[in-house]
Amino acid sequence: MKYKLLLAIMVLLATGSSPMTGRSAAEQTISITAERFSFEPNEITLKKGQQVTLEIRTKDVSHGLLIEDLGVRADIKKGQTNEVTFTPESVGTFEGKCAHFCGSGHGSMKMVVHVTE
Numbered sequence: 001m002k003y004k005l006l007l008a009i010m011v012l013l014a015t016g017s018s019p020m021t022g023r024s025a026a027e028q029t030i031s032i033t034a035e036r037f038s039f040e041p042n043e044i045t046l047k048k049g050q051q052v053t054l055e056i057r058t059k060d061v062s063h064g065l066l067i068e069d070l071g072v073r074a075d076i077k078k079g080q081t082n083e084v085t086f087t088p089e090s091v092g093t094f095e096g097k098c099a100h101f102c103g104s105g106h107g108s109m110k111m112v113v114h115v116t117e
Contacts, residue, residue, distance in 0.1 A: 028046065032055065032056045033057055034065070045114040051087045054085075055082075058077070058079075062078055063102055064076060065097075066097055067095070074099075
């Protein structure tokens with residue numbers, strides 16, 4: 001019985017599938033919460049060439065996430081989660097910012113995205 005379980009785990013690892021999400025084991029998923037006037041987390045690190053899904057939600061009003069240099073734009077409506085999947089192709093540090101005016105602190109609602117080799 002132990003060997004069958006071990007074999008099943010080895011097959012899942014070899015195929016790159018995750019039984020919990022159906023996503024590739026190489027894919028990264030990051031949850032981000034937008035709230036006046038911040039993102040949580042406000043700094044993330046990604047790997048060049050590795051697909052990532054950002055699961056973005058808001059606690060208060062509608063927001064947006066724009067990471068222009070990585071081609072990411074998402075609208076985030078109150079009470080809903082928006083998923084954005086992309087593969088960063090450039091190494092560097094990039095700025096993400098709120099793409100919807102959300103009040104007096106809107107201009108300071110930013111996050112930092114690091115993409116490494």
